[in-house]
Amino acid sequence: MFSHLLPPQDAHAPTRPDDKQRFMQLLGLALERGGVQRLLLSAPRPVASRQAPQGGQESSGAAPRAEGKDLSDEPGLERLMVRELQLRGERHLSFLWRYQTRDVTKNLALDPGLAELNRLLGPVFGHAHLDTATESVQLRFSRKGRPSLHVARRATPADAGEPPAAQSGAHNREKPRLLDLQQPFWRDLGLSHAPRGEPQLVPTMARKWKQINKFIEIFDAAVRSAGLAAPVRLADFGSGKGYLTFAMHDYLRQQGLAPQVHGVELREDMVTLCNAVARTHGLQGLVFEQGDVRERGDMRLDVMVALHACDIATDYAMHFGLRSGARIIMCAPCCHKQIRPQMRTPAALRPLLQHGIHLGQEAEMVTDSLRALLLELCGYETQVIEFIALEHTSKNKMVLAVRRAQDPTPARRAELLAQLDEIKRFYGLREQALESLLRAEGRLAP
Numbered sequence: 054m055f056s057h058l059l060p061p062q063d064a065h066a067p068t069r070p071d072d073k074q075r076f077m078q079l080l081g082l083a084l085e086r087g088g089v090q091r092l093l094l095s096a097p098r099p100v101a102s103r104q105a106p107q108g109g110q111e112s113s114g115a116a117p118r119a120e121g122k123d124l125s126d127e128p129g130l131e132r133l134m135v136r137e138l139q140l141r142g143e144r145h146l147s148f149l150w151r152y153q154t155r156d157v158t159k160n161l162a163l164d165p166g167l168a169e170l171n172r173l174l175g176p177v178f179g180h181a182h183l184d185t186a187t188e189s190v191q192l193r194f195s196r197k198g199r200p201s202l203h204v205a206r207r208a209t210p211a212d213a214g215e216p217p218a219a220q221s222g223a224h225n226r227e228k229p230r231l232l233d234l235q236q237p238f239w240r241d242l243g244l245s246h247a248p249r250g251e252p253q254l255v256p257t258m259a260r261k262w263k264q265i266n267k268f269i270e271i272f273d274a275a276v277r278s279a280g281l282a283a284p285v286r287l288a289d290f291g292s293g294k295g296y297l298t299f300a301m302h303d304y305l306r307q308q309g310l311a312p313q314v315h316g317v318e319l320r321e322d323m324v325t326l327c328n329a330v331a332r333t334h335g336l337q338g339l340v341f342e343q344g345d346v347r348e349r350g351d352m353r354l355d356v357m358v359a360l361h362a363c364d365i366a367t368d369y370a371m372h373f374g375l376r377s378g379a380r381i382i383m384c385a386p387c388c389h390k391q392i393r394p395q396m397r398t399p400a401a402l403r404p405l406l407q408h409g410i411h412l413g414q415e416a417e418m419v420t421d422s423l424r425a426l427l428l429e430l431c432g433y434e435t436q437v438i439e440f441i442a443l444e445h446t447s448k449n450k451m452v453l454a455v456r457r458a459q460d461p462t463p464a465r466r467a468e469l470l471a472q473l474d475e476i477k478r479f480y481g482l483r484e485q486a487l488e489s490l491l492r493a494e495g496r497l498a499p
């Protein structure tokens with residue numbers, strides 16, 4: 054990246070730059086070369102605890118407040134996401150202020166934007182995270198306001214000693230993974246073993262390892278899109294043996310997001326096993342509990358995951374995610390039983406749906422399309438995607454929802470409600486579980 058371009062620290066210099074200044078220098082270099090992938094400010098300090106510099110003067114390098122209302126003083130502030138954009142041919146920084154119940158966007162020209170960031174770092178936000186293609190830069194402030202900079206190099210194909218040709222497109226090289234098989238907990242979960250001292254993948258678990266990594270790729274994209282900041286609260290319903298639960302915890306920990314992960318599973322033996330592995334390896338913020346999503350009380354979440362929950366258990370899981378305020382909802386549905394018996398075959402489709410396998414596939418498509426519409430009505434950007442190739446599992450569909458910055462407009466809500474009613478009328482459907490749960494709360498009112 055650009056950290057090597059900074060002048061070395063001179064301990065004898067009279068005005069040695071502190072870590073905050075070095076962070077701002079790195080950010081400036083990254084913006085100059087178009088290398089900023091993500092800039093996130095988090096860990097907001099309470100307004101009452103913010104102290105002005107001694108003597109009433111601005112600290113070195115600080116900037117006056119941006120003109121207009123100071124959004125950093127608004128209650129419920131959670132994080133600030135910043136990206137570069139072009140407005141009328143000029144470079145600007147777009148500030149997305151995220152609060153508990155709303156989001157506010159404000160655009161500033163590049164220089165005033167950098168000055169505003171300099172003002173916010175430390176007094177307002179205690180943590181900043183800058184990602185580029187090759188480095189991850191973190192700036193943290195102690196309780197006394199002392200900055201600490203950490204620069205970590207991201208793995209690249211060149212790190213493996215591959216020649217340029219191999220880096221650019223060889224088809225037989227292994228795809229880079231976000232997870233590390235060397236983590237010792239994989240051995241206790243039965244994914245790896247060490248026949249020659251070095252952890253290796255158990256051959257029979259190759260497909261499972263590929264599924265786990267594919268899931269984490271999707272999870273990584275969703276986390277970045279949602280702009281999650283530490284601590285990340287996550288619940289995984291139907292966690293089973295915990296492969297994905299451990300994987301999500303490990304990924305979030307590597308990203309510095311202080312995970313608080315709950316695995317919820319009906320089978321007591323699986324809960325006991327996973328808790329024992331987590332304790333053995335000192336995995337803070339990872340616990341497993343016995344229970345059912347339909348019996349859970351409300352809890353505040355950032356991410357709700359439910360894979361292969363049978364039939365309407367998926368609807369209850371989605372509803373729990375909505376009640377919990379989750380910014381990310383990830384569900385891989387299973388056993389679409391509720392809709393199929395209700396479906397009235399439209400005349401034009403009778404030659405197609407006279408075959409049971411086609412009717413079952415149609416019921417799955419209709420069920421998950423209704424779920425996606427309902428999540429969009431609740432303010433999420435939704436996708437129905439392939440989770441893993443059919444060669445690995447037939448349960449390969451995922452409904453992925455990431456909370457939008459703003460709820461749908463009244464016109465869009467009316468359009469979505471009309472689509473929902475039209476699908477139900479076309480197939481003669483009387484009831485869908487998630488819709489019934491939301492209507493009971495009045496969330497689908499026009």
